[in-house]
Amino acid sequence: MTTQGAVDAFSDEDDPIPLWRQRLKVFMANKLAIVSCVYIIILALACFLIPHIHPTNQTNQAIAFNTPQNEPPSSAHWLGTDSNGFDELGRIFFGGEYSLTLGFLAGFITIVVGTIYGMIAGFVGGVVDSVMMRLLDAFLSIPYIFLLITLITVFGRSTVFLICIIGFTGWWGNSRIIRGDALLIRNLDYAKASTSMGASKLHVIKSHVFPNSISNIVTVATFSVADAILFLSALGFLGLGIQPPQTDWGTMLQAGANQMQNGFWWEVWPLAVIFILVVVAINYIGDALRDAFEVRLLER
């Protein structure tokens, strides 16, 4: 009986749970992260589908002019109308389509560029590393919002440019972190052993450095999506966001906040809550992903 138990325990050891399933288990254990995921998915689906399934007028000023403006919530307009007569609920989804797309795409560019830059700097080291890091210091010493404003006045405000400007300027902090990881892992025994057995640099990066820094990459990626959404909203507030007739959450929040003194709460509070919850949810997901990808914490 005891031998049987021992054998069972042994065979468990022999047949380990796949890594991704362990990670999923750790991630699923975090209830807040699950709720956050569900929230983001539902909101994203709503933003991308509802404007097409149940279109409300969001672009035609002439039609909007004939609908009552600043109207409180009613059965016709569930969250009322804004100061131009656009349906507020429909506009939240309409603007969300742009805010979320821009946030995720810009965050994606950020993490790809940041990872490549950080990996090269950390792995090659020496003079290349110092030059690349001094360049990064220079970028980091300019206040980000100053730079965004300058770049947007220089390059214009089309949607593609906005994604590129936020994406190609947001990666500096990320690549610092990833470079630190690459530098650390490059000098660990297994990476050195691989090099001494004749592995090419590309191989070492591909099969040692990258997989072992994935925990930081994934975490940083989620946070940069949240940052991109926040910076986009700041630009919208300054009037440098997406151009009308399109809109984004930052522009809407600014317009709504101006109406707050008149008591038109429906123009700012619902969107403010949705917006803040999006960023909070992304941060919770990032926290849970860090726990899930932290190899040392697995099999606790």
Add this chain to the structure above:
Amino acid sequence: MFSYILRRLGQSVIVLLIVIVLTFTLPYFQPHGILAPAYAVLGSRSTPYNVHIWASQHGLLEPYWTRLYQYMFQLVFHLNLGYSFKQNLSVRTIIALYVPRTVWLALSALILTVIIAVPLGIFQASRRNTAVDYVATGTAFVLYAIPTFLLCLLAIEIFGFNTFHLPISPPEGVAPWAIFTDPLSFLLPVGCLTLLSVAGISRFMRGTVLEVLVQDYVRTARAKGCSPFRVLWHHSLRNALGPIVTILGLSIPALFGGALIVEYVFNYAGLGLQTLNAALTFDVPVVLGITILVSVFTLLGNLAADVALGIIDPRLRIQGSK
């Protein structure tokens, strides 16, 4: 230590040169290239002849390298950052007028942040996973997620109009000592700026103290009979201060960035508002001058943080002197 500071100063100068060249080159990519200020100043009815005359008067038609050389020469030997295209002032005057105001705003927010965030983080770490910790963490998350402008506008709405009736705009004029003569009107802008950085810093402090609390020397101190209070506020605080000093040094650009939005919302004439207006009207010398100035602040802040780190943590001093 001295050679370390010298080496860091040398690095900072190189970084500053990169910043200057980058910001100097960027305007060449504007829609009208380097002539964009001419179009902006002369308006939509300008003729190519006018634009040409204006540009040559302001030295815009010189070759790139000549202009860069002149700019650097003026900057290094005369501390002259050029003249504003829009305002009848030199950039140096604009900076001298508005720097004290922004620095007061940012500095008081920074000091308040340290006073609030460091004890809060330590307190949270010592009461880990209790109701207090959850409430503080949740608040920090929300504060981190709320856009700066929205927080400012909500503060104006709630504390300016609905309750307390606090003044919603700092005094006009450019007297830098206004913060002392009329502190009440600075309550909202400084408060908003502080709350935003408290969120991040207290969260970071909590994590750092938690890491310190599991170290061996903390256990040793406890075993020797140190009171929990002394362990927390003496042993942990000193060891957790290092990362915080670095983070504070790194947060200077973010502070100026946050100050830009706060200045815009509260209509406070400072550097950020100047930059925004200058950038929107293609007033290139002003944008250039302020950007360079803020990066000087940042580099000096980072240097000061590293030096302070050496003072706080003797281990780093020995490493640095080697």
